[in-house]
Amino acid sequence: VATDALAPGRRFPDLQLPDHNGGSRSLSEVAGGDPLALFFSRGWWCPKEQRFMHGLVQLQDEFEVAYARMAVVSVDPPEVQAAFRAGLGARFLFLSDFERRHLDQLGLRETTDTVHSPYRPATFALFPDLRIHSAYNGYWYWGRPTHEELRQDMRAISREIREDWELP
Amino acid sequence: MTAVSSLVWFDGSRLARGAGSAGRRFRADPRCFDETPIPGCFAHVCALVDEDAALPYDDTLVQQARRDALAWWIPMLGPAYVCVTTLALDAVRFGGAITVARDARAFQSDPFARIFPGTVVPTDLFCEVPAPGGPVVERYSGAAWPGGSFAPRPQRQ
Numbered sequence: 001v002a003t004d005a006l007a008p009g010r011r012f013p014d015l016q017l018p019d020h021n022g023g024s025r026s027l028s029e030v031a032g033g034d035p036l037a038l039f040f041s042r043g044w045w046c047p048k049e050q051r052f053m054h055g056l057v058q059l060q061d062e063f064e065v066a067y068a069r070m071a072v073v074s075v076d077p078p079e080v081q082a083a084f085r086a087g088l089g090a091r092f093l094f095l096s097d098f099e100r101r102h103l104d105q106l107g108l109r110e111t112t113d114t115v116h117s118p119y120r121p122a123t124f125a126l127f128p129d130l131r132i133h134s135a136y137n138g139y140w141y142w143g144r145p146t147h148e149e150l151r152q153d154m155r156a157i158s159r160e161i162r163e164d165w166e167l168p
Numbered sequence: 169m170t171a172v173s174s175l176v177w178f179d180g181s182r183l184a185r186g187a188g189s190a191g192r193r194f195r196a197d198p199r200c201f202d203e204t205p206i207p208g209c210f211a212h213v214c215a216l217v218d219e220d221a222a223l224p225y226d227d228t229l230v231q232q233a234r235r236d237a238l239a240w241w242i243p244m245l246g247p248a249y250v251c252v253t254t255l256a257l258d259a260v261r262f263g264g265a266i267t268v269a270r271d272a273r274a275f276q277s278d279p280f281a282r283i284f285p286g287t288v289v290p291t292d293l294f295c296e297v298p299a300p301g302g303p304v305v306e307r308y309s310g311a312a313w314p315g316g317s318f319a320p321r322p323q324r325q
Binding site: 019020021022023025029030032034060061063064065066067068069070071082085086089090091092093 | 235238239240242243246247249298299301302303304305306
């Protein structure tokens with residue numbers, strides 16, 4: 001990810017956005033004391049996003065038993081996200097920036113798509129306090145994290161924050 | 169975590185809070201009582217008064233109901249949703265679940281009713297709690313629902 005403000009070691013802004021049900025959520029609340037994998041996504045229409053989201057649905061089975069969170073941010077309105085989420089079979093949260101309030105603040109506007117003005121695909125592995133552990137630029141599909149890389153990120157964060165990582 | 173304020177009693181037809189209330193005692197998500205209660209709501213109590221009616225949280229029935237709650241039950245309730253909590257008996261046993269909504273029309277679809285039958289109870293006890301973000305369904309020490317955090321809770325009276 002190009003923007004220096006979103007580099008590892010920096011703190012990700014505690015965005016406040018409506019979720020797929022329309023309720024307002026903050027990222028820190030979504031993290032809820034756990035590591036958070038935060039995905040910025042173009043939207044439901046993009047075939048690359050559809051493929052990537054199907055992969056995340058496979059990965060959610062591990063996240064749900066491993067005390068880690070997932071959330072997806074896109075410019076789709078909440079009702080579209082809710083339908084997309086239901087179709088995917090996702091159990092994680094979608095957050096809607098349909099007003100495009102944070103695109104430029106975060107430096108994540110995909111300037112090459114002037115039709116949808118979406119987020120540029122990017123992934124951040126965050127500590128519970130929203131410090132950035134790692135960042136991925138997914139403009140090209142192969143720039144996105146693999147499942148194995150996400151597992152490694154969650155392992156590294158969990159090792160640092162779980163006091164009982166090494167059994168007493 | 170065992171403070172009175174996170175406890176709720178169910179006698180088969182009514183919910184009550186406060187030590188000495190009639191019925192079976194459960195531990196709910198304390199956040200359901202943290203704020204000003206919303207009057208005129210309905211609780212779908214999927215629990216029994218029989219003390220033997222319990223399953224381990226790790227039971228696949230319980231885990232799947234929690235997954236279903238995250239996947240479609242809470243979204244299905246839409247703006248009627250107020251809060252949802254499982255009902256812990258101790259650190260490992262699940263005694264049921266309560267979904268609170270502003271109307272009771274969707275309660276027949278409650279995934280927790282597959283485990284213990286549901287009873288619709290008018291209630292003024294519960295406040296609005298953001299739905300769990302998911303996909304986490306696991307918690308240490310029988311915390312009633314996975315929306316919380318490992319951070320220590322403030323001491324409750």
